[in-house]
Amino acid sequence: MRREQSTTVPRPRDTARSATAVAHPNIALIKYWGKRDERLILPWTDSLSMTLDVFPTTTRVRLDPDAAHDAVTLNGEPATGEAGRRITAFLELVRELSGLSQRAVVDTRNTVPTGAGLASSASGFAALAVAAAAAYGIDLDATALSRLARRGSGSASRSLFGGFAVWHAGPEGATDAEADLGSYAEPVPTADIDPALVIAVVNAGPKAVSSREAMRRTVDTSPLYRPWAASSKDDLVDMRAALGRGDLAAVGEIAERNALGMHATMLAARPAVRYLSSATVTVLDRVLQLRRDAVPAYATMDAGPNVKVLCHRADAERVADAVRDAVPDGTVLVAGPGRGAHLLDEGGR
Ligand code: 2P0
Numbered sequence: 001m002r003r004e005q006s007t008t009v010p011r012p013r014d015t016a017r018s019a020t021a022v023a024h025p026n027i028a029l030i031k032y033w034g035k036r037d038e039r040l041i042l043p044w045t046d047s048l049s050m051t052l053d054v055f056p057t058t059t060r061v062r063l064d065p066d067a068a069h070d071a072v073t074l075n076g077e078p079a080t081g082e083a084g085r086r087i088t089a090f091l092e093l094v095r096e097l098s099g100l101s102q103r104a105v106v107d108t109r110n111t112v113p114t115g116a117g118l119a120s121s122a123s124g125f126a127a128l129a130v131a132a133a134a135a136y137g138i139d140l141d142a143t144a145l146s147r148l149a150r151r152g153s154g155s156a157s158r159s160l161f162g163g164f165a166v167w168h169a170g171p172e173g174a175t176d177a178e179a180d181l182g183s184y185a186e187p188v189p190t191a192d193i194d195p196a197l198v199i200a201v202v203n204a205g206p207k208a209v210s211s212r213e214a215m216r217r218t219v220d221t222s223p224l225y226r227p228w229a230a231s232s233k234d235d236l237v238d239m240r241a242a243l244g245r246g247d248l249a250a251v252g253e254i255a256e257r258n259a260l261g262m263h264a265t266m267l268a269a270r271p272a273v274r275y276l277s278s279a280t281v282t283v284l285d286r287v288l289q290l291r292r293d294a295v296p297a298y299a300t301m302d303a304g305p306n307v308k309v310l311c312h313r314a315d316a317e318r319v320a321d322a323v324r325d326a327v328p329d330g331t332v333l334v335a336g337p338g339r340g341a342h343l344l345d346e347g348g349r
Helices: 002-008 081-098 120-135 142-152 154-160 176-182 211-221 225-244 248-267 278-292 313-324
Strands: 018-023 026-030 035-037 047-051 057-064 071-074 103-110 164-167 185-187 195-200 297-301 307-312 332-335
Touching (some): 026 154, 026 164, 026 248, 026 297, 047 154, 047 225, 057 120, 081 103, 081 120, 081 142, 103 120, 120 142, 142 154, 142 185, 225 248, 248 297, 278 297, 307 313, 313 332
Parallel strands (some): 071 103
Antiparallel strands (some): 018 057, 026 047, 047 164, 057 103, 164 185, 195 307, 195 332
16 A cells, blocks of 8 residues: 555655766785674774776665665676675665665676675675765765775775775774774875786686685684784785885785785684685796796785786786686786776766
């Protein structure tokens, strides 16, 4: 009855709001690995990344005054299980902030394989934060949007910004409100290093252990976690300095040691988490050989077997050629720095 009535009464304009946003994944050069607060998604350490110009996620959010539940589709299919729950929980947060109770219709399209350690949750929640905030009429600046995106997936906070971004862990021992306020991302000043990331897709399938579970297990059980977290703080200081002076070789060395250290923490977890495969190690050997051949190239790996190789854009084709035959189906692509998350109809931030 109520439903029939509502279709005959003109609705105020603001009950039919919609917005579409685009965001790109980012690859961390100083990794986020380990939460100190699971609910607020607060990390133990700061992290720093480069937003890519490939694999955009496009997300449309439309408020539906008649709906009793959110309706979420992911690449055209209804989002089920954990993915659907995380998106609905995120929309609840947006509703709390907006004071509106309307449910939403969400259509999100990834061009990156979902759940394969290629940062689909970073682009996904960055696009959702921007689109949902606009659809629900919340006026947030980029810093506040990065805090909001963080609540969906930690690494999403960094995809609000183009180029290089740092995500601050925020103050420890603070109240929830202070901690939430202190944990956001912002752009990092850099000299021009003309970077490229050559992405060797070793395996595009979903991973056996989610990064969320893997980082929880690492923090709880790995004797190497605390030493890595301490050294990562030093890595960040060195990384900022290397980016500031435009020293790609130093940027690469720091990124590679930080990533290998992160994987060491998981290998020492109980039980161990091992994302790196034999093909990963073969690509790492090729990267070492490139350096012996005087090509500055440095590897980083996330929660999966794929390898991203940092180099100068001018060397990217040579690097891609060097790693291609080490990758089972030969999928290698070259990414550069991309834009931050933005509304499609409003241009960039
Ligand atoms: C990063 N990763 O800094 C690190 C390096 C994976 C390895 O951020 O639990 O999907 O949603 O906050 O952001 C993957 O973790 O985890 C990640 P949640 P997220 O890019």
